[in-house]
Amino acid sequence: MHQNKLFNRTRLQLAGCYAAVMGVILSLSGLTIHQLLAIAHWQAVEQELESISGTLHDTLEPKLIQPDRLEPGIEQALPGLCVAQTDCSNSNQDRHILGIVQQGNYYLRFFTQSGELLAGLGSQPEGLPSPEPQAGWQTLQGQSSTRYHQITLLLKTATGSPWGYMQLGRSLKEYDDHLATVRLLLAIGLPLSMLAVAGASWWLAGLAMHPVYQSYRQMQQFTADAAHELRTPIAAIRANVESVQGVDDPSNEEMRDTLAAVNRQNKRLAHLVQDLLLLSRMDQQVVTEKQPCCLNDLIQDLVESLSVLEMAASIKLLTQLPVKEPVWVIGDENQLIRLCSNLIVNALQYTPSGGSVTVILERDETQALIQVQDTGIGIAPADQSRIFDRFYRVNRDRSRHTGGAGLGLAIAKAIAQFHHGSIQVKSELGNGSTFTVRLPLAIPCHDWQRQNVSRRRVVHDCDR
Numbered sequence: 001m002h003q004n005k006l007f008n009r010t011r012l013q014l015a016g017c018y019a020a021v022m023g024v025i026l027s028l029s030g031l032t033i034h035q036l037l038a039i040a041h042w043q044a045v046e047q048e049l050e051s052i053s054g055t056l057h058d059t060l061e062p063k064l065i066q067p068d069r070l071e072p073g074i075e076q077a078l079p080g081l082c083v084a085q086t087d088c089s090n091s092n093q094d095r096h097i098l099g100i101v102q103q104g105n106y107y108l109r110f111f112t113q114s115g116e117l118l119a120g121l122g123s124q125p126e127g128l129p130s131p132e133p134q135a136g137w138q139t140l141q142g143q144s145s146t147r148y149h150q151i152t153l154l155l156k157t158a159t160g161s162p163w164g165y166m167q168l169g170r171s172l173k174e175y176d177d178h179l180a181t182v183r184l185l186l187a188i189g190l191p192l193s194m195l196a197v198a199g200a201s202w203w204l205a206g207l208a209m210h211p212v213y214q215s216y217r218q219m220q221q222f223t224a225d226a227a228h229e230l231r232t233p234i235a236a237i238r239a240n241v242e243s244v245q246g247v248d249d250p251s252n253e254e255m256r257d258t259l260a261a262v263n264r265q266n267k268r269l270a271h272l273v274q275d276l277l278l279l280s281r282m283d284q285q286v287v288t289e290k291q292p293c294c295l296n297d298l299i300q301d302l303v304e305s306l307s308v309l310e311m312a313a314s315i316k317l318l319t320q321l322p323v324k325e326p327v328w329v330i331g332d333e334n335q336l337i338r339l340c341s342n343l344i345v346n347a348l349q350y351t352p353s354g355g356s357v358t359v360i361l362e363r364d365e366t367q368a369l370i371q372v373q374d375t376g377i378g379i380a381p382a383d384q385s386r387i388f389d390r391f392y393r394v395n396r397d398r399s400r401h402t403g404g405a406g407l408g409l410a411i412a413k414a415i416a417q418f419h420h421g422s423i424q425v426k427s428e429l430g431n432g433s434t435f436t437v438r439l440p441l442a443i444p445c446h447d448w449q450r451q452n453v454s455r456r457r458v459v460h461d462c463d464r
Helices: 005-063 072-077 173-245 252-283 295-305 307-313 333-349 396-402 408-418 445-450 455-462
Strands: 106-111 117-122 136-141 147-156 162-171 291-294 316-320 328-331 356-363 367-374 422-427 433-440
Touching: 005 072, 005 147, 005 162, 005 173, 173 252, 252 408, 291 295, 291 333, 295 307, 295 316, 295 333, 295 356, 295 367, 328 333, 328 433, 333 356, 333 367, 333 408, 333 433, 408 422, 408 433
Parallel strands: 316 356
Antiparallel strands: 106 117, 106 162, 136 147, 147 162, 291 328, 356 367, 367 433, 422 433
């Protein structure tokens, strides 16, 4: 397959399409994961800020008395609060805000209603503007390119009049670093994943196309062999016709010989075409009428009809039917006759004079077993794997002499598979061969009578 340009190009296209689709899926999945992580982390940040700010709001508002003025109660509630215009570099910054969170990433600021800074707590970012004259959320960027997310709340005095603004925020450096790490992993992982997907796509495309390529090769071989087999009788017919045409006044004897030769080659062509048509119908699983068939009678009748070949070749054709009761299968009787006939004739052709061919019929709980044993020349192990291929012949000279085209065993295998059975061969060079056919058993005839089947037909089949 690697040397076939058509299949390589098709394999590359399949792998490319699969890799492209997987690339789009992976990219969308990565983008979705990034967005989900960002949203989840962002919601966690806002929920935390909202929770802390709400606690502070509810704690501080009852302590507020005069607008725009820090009451002593606020400084007591918030240890380490740094009043504006005061040096707080030596103050303890490791305290907690009401015991809820550490001050490391958080900051707290108080502003007057006009936006003037009153006091701050925590790591105060530089470069942030004064709060807007309304409450709400803001995301800002300081002088160090660090982003901050903050919430501004309006505080009221105990009497309900506006006091000023409280602003609680936190650094988004941890959040941004986390997303940057995720983006880095995606940027590195996606190309690596695409390389793995490309390799897997190429392998899977080859795996998927292997049966197609095998069928393509078999079709090529079948076409070449069929053309070769058809060419021989056609060439013979043409040669005989031209030999007569070259004679000015051919005699009646020459004409009869020519017509006889043409008739032989025509029969060979018709037989070959009939075999090819049968194989084609088997491949297409063309439905044929199936009925109960008694293998005992079928084999005995077939052996009797082939006794002429037995006597002509000085070969003993024997039968062994160890089962006492009839063995029934469901199938096409003509095809089953063809199956057994091909195996017996093949055994007779490859068994020398003085040998024997034995047809054995047995059964187990679920299957009927037909064995055709011969004492012939045997089959080499290298040929046994291909013996059922179409147009394959172990001995081409002998097959040519007997007129075979190498389709007999292929037809036998196709018929066995069409009847949901199987066929195997066991052989040794010089020690003969044994072909075994396994077919599923039919239900007994009295069960057929219980079903809605014609009684006449059942009784006729059972009494054969």
